[in-house]
Amino acid sequence: MLEHVPPIYTLCPVILYIAGLCVHRIYFHRLHQHPGPLLAKLTNWYAAYYTWQGTIHLKLREWHDAYGPIVRFGPNSISMNSPTAMAQIYSARANVRKDDAYSVMSASSHIPSTISCLDKGQHAAKRRILAQLFTPSALKGVEERVLSHIRTFCASLGESSQDGRATDMAVLSDYLTFDIISDLCYGQAFGLLQCTALRYIPNVISRISRRNAICFIQPAIQKYRLDRLFLAPISTQIRAFGRWIQQQQKEHPHKITPDFRSHLTTSTITHSGPDPRPLTNKEVWIELLQLVIAGSDTTAVALSAAVFHLCHHAAALARATAEVRTHFPTTVEAIRPGSPQLRRCTYLHACIHESLRLAPPVTGLAPRRVLEGGIQVDGVWLPAGIVLGCPIYAVQRDRTCFPAPDRYFPGRWEGVLDSSCKGEESDDMGEEERQQQRQKRSRMLSAFCPFSVGPRACVARRFAMDEITVTLARALFLYDLRLAGRENADTGTGAAGAAEYALKGWMTSGREGPVVYASPREGCSL
Numbered sequence: 237m238l239e240h241v242p243p244i245y246t247l248c249p250v251i252l253y254i255a256g257l258c259v260h261r262i263y264f265h266r267l268h269q270h271p272g273p274l275l276a277k278l279t280n281w282y283a284a285y286y287t288w289q290g291t292i293h294l295k296l297r298e299w300h301d302a303y304g305p306i307v308r309f310g311p312n313s314i315s316m317n318s319p320t321a322m323a324q325i326y327s328a329r330a331n332v333r334k335d336d337a338y339s340v341m342s343a344s345s346h347i348p349s350t351i352s353c354l355d356k357g358q359h360a361a362k363r364r365i366l367a368q369l370f371t372p373s374a375l376k377g378v379e380e381r382v383l384s385h386i387r388t389f390c391a392s393l394g395e396s397s398q399d400g401r402a403t404d405m406a407v408l409s410d411y412l413t414f415d416i417i418s419d420l421c422y423g424q425a426f427g428l429l430q431c432t433a434l435r436y437i438p439n440v441i442s443r444i445s446r447r448n449a450i451c452f453i454q455p456a457i458q459k460y461r462l463d464r465l466f467l468a469p470i471s472t473q474i475r476a477f478g479r480w481i482q483q484q485q486k487e488h489p490h491k492i493t494p495d496f497r498s499h500l501t502t503s504t505i506t507h508s509g510p511d512p513r514p515l516t517n518k519e520v521w522i523e524l525l526q527l528v529i530a531g532s533d534t535t536a537v538a539l540s541a542a543v544f545h546l547c548h549h550a551a552a553l554a555r556a557t558a559e560v561r562t563h564f565p566t567t568v569e570a571i572r573p574g575s576p577q578l579r580r581c582t583y584l585h586a587c588i589h590e591s592l593r594l595a596p597p598v599t600g601l602a603p604r605r606v607l608e609g610g611i612q613v614d615g616v617w618l619p620a621g622i623v624l625g626c627p628i629y630a631v632q633r634d635r636t637c638f639p640a641p642d643r644y645f646p647g648r649w650e651g652v653l654d655s656s657c658k659g660e661e662s663d664d665m666g667e668e669e670r671q672q673q674r675q676k677r678s679r680m681l682s683a684f685c686p687f688s689v690g691p692r693a694c695v696a697r698r699f700a701m702d703e704i705t706v707t708l709a710r711a712l713f714l715y716d717l718r719l720a721g722r723e724n725a726d727t728g729t730g731a732a733g734a735a736e737y738a739l740k741g742w743m744t745s746g747r748e749g750p751v752v753y754a755s756p757r758e759g760c761s762l
C-alpha cells in the first residue's frame with residue numbers, strides 16, 4: 237500500500253518530530269530564557285562545527301560580547317564568562333562533577349585516568365598519588381634529566397642558526413616537551429630533538445586533542461563511534477605509538493631510576509577497599525599515557541607563545557633578555573628551576589604570564605555537569621543535568637580585570653605576581669588608593685586561569701612553569717632572538733591590529749610558528 241503514498245507524506249512524522257523538538261528547545265526547554273545563537277540552542281552540531289574549525293574559543297568570546305556573561309551554546313549547555321563564575325563552578329564545594337564526555341580522555345573504557353575520573357572520591361585518591369610526582373623534592377630528583385633535554389633544545393636552536401636556517405618554535409618546543417615527558421614517564425625519551433623516527437608523535441597527540449575537543453561538545457560523536465573516522469587517517473601511527481609504549485614496558489624494567497614511572501609503580505591507592513593497594517600495571521600505564529598527553533603539547537604551546545609575543549615586541553624582548561643576562565652574569569648552567577636569581581627575573585615571569593593570558597594552551601571550557609539540587613552561579617539558578625563551564629580564553633580577556641585586554645603588556649603583572657610585593661602602591665598613596673590597587677591585583681589574579689582552578693586544576697602547574705621559565709631564560713641568555721622575516725610577523729593579527737598568536741581551540745591549542753633566528757650572543761658558547 238505504501239507505494240501509493242507520496243514520499244513526502246512518509247517523511248511527515250520525522251518532520252513533525254524535528255519541528256516539535258526545535259520548538260521545545262527554543263521556547264520550552266529549561267534553559268530557554270538564556271540567550272545564545274539560535275542554531276546553538278537547536279543542536280550541539282553548531283558549536284561542534286566551530287570546534288572542528290578550531291575557532292570555538294573566538295566564537296564563545298564573540299557570543300559573550302553579543303549576549304552577555306551567560307550564553308547558551310548548546311541545547312543543554314551554558315557558558316559563563318566571569319572570574320566569579322570560574323571560582324564558583326570549579327570550587328571543591330560546587331554541586332557539579334566532570335561531564336561524562338571526559339571518558340574520551342582515558343585510554344581504557346573501564347579504568348579512568350586522574351583527569352577523566354568522574355567520581356570525586358576516586359579522583360581524590362588518584363590525585364593524591366599524582367601530586368607526589370610534583371612536590372619540590374620529587375622535582376629536584378628529576379631536575380638533571382629535564383635539564384639535559386633543555387640543553388639539547390638550546391643546542392638545536394643554535395645549530396640551525398649556524399646553518400643560516402630559521403627555527404619553527406612550535407615544532408622545536410614540541411620536540412622538547414615530548415622528550416622530557418616521555419623520559420620521565422617511560423625511562424626512555426622519544427628522542428625527537430635528535431632523530432626523526434618518532435617525529436609523527438606530536439601529530440598523533442594533536443589529532444587526539446582535536447578529536448577529544450569535538451567529543452566534548454557533541455557527545456553523540458563518541459557514542460556512535462564516529463570519532464574513529466577522525467582518527468582513521470593516522471591509525472597506522474597510533475598503532476606504532478602503542479607498540480613503542482609496549483616495548484618500553486617490556487624492555488626497560490631495569491632502567492627504573494626515580495621518575496614518574498617508578499613513583500607510580502611503587503604507589504599505593506586507598507580507595508574502593510579497606511586497605512591501601514598497589515596500582516595495577518594497567519592503572520600505571522593509563523596514568524603515564526595521560527601525563528604524556530596532558531604534559532607535552534600544553535607546555536609546548538606556552539613556550540612557543542612566549543617566544544611569539546617577545547619576538548613581536550622588541551622592547552619587551554630587549555628588557556627580558558637584559559634582565560636574564562644581568563641576573564646570570566657568567567654561566568647558563570646557573571639557570572635552574574627555583575634558583576633565587578631566576579625568581580628575581582620578575583619581568584621574565586611577567587612576560588610568561590601575559591603570554592599565558594593571551595594564548596592559553598587550553599583555551600576552552602572544561603565542562604561540568606550540575607548535580608541533583610542545581611547550582612547558583614553569579615546569582616543565576618541552573619538546574620540539575622545541564623552542562624556548564626567557563627571559557628578560559630574569554631575569561632582571561634575580561635575587560636574589567638585587564639584593561640586593553642587584547643594588548644600584550646607584561647608591565648601589567650609587575651607587582652602583582654609577588655604576593656609580598658606592594659606593586660604599584662607607593663608610600664604617598666592614601667588608604668582609598670591603596671585599596672583600589674589591591675582590588676585591581678586581586679581582579680587580575682582571579683581572572684588568570686590557564687591551569688584552571690579548584691581541585692581539578694592542573695596538578696603539574698609548578699613543573700610546567702619551571703620548564704617554560706628555565707628554557708626561555710636559557711634561550712635568552714644564549715641567543716639574540718628575532719623573527720625570520722616579516723611574513724612570519726603575521727602568524728595572526730588580532731583585535732586592534734595587535735599581533736595575535738593564532739590558536740586552534742582544540743583540547744590543547746593547535747598553532748604554527750613563530751619562525752625565528754637565534755644568533756649566538758657575542759662571546760657566549762654553550
Ligand code: HEM
Pocket residue numbers: 350351352363366417526527530531532534535538596597598602603686687688691692693694695696697699700701
Ligand atoms: C603550560 C602548561 C599546562 C597547562 C596550561 C595546563 C592546563 C591544565 C588545565 C586547564 C587542566 C584542567 C583540565 C580540566 O579540568 O579539564 C589541567 C589538568 C591536568 N594537567 Fe595540566 N597543564 C599544563 C601542563 C601540564 C603538565 C606538564 C602535566 C604533567 C606532567 C599536566 C598534567 C595534568 C593533569 C594530570 C591534569 C588533571 C588534574 C586532575 O584532574 O586532578 N599538565 N591542566
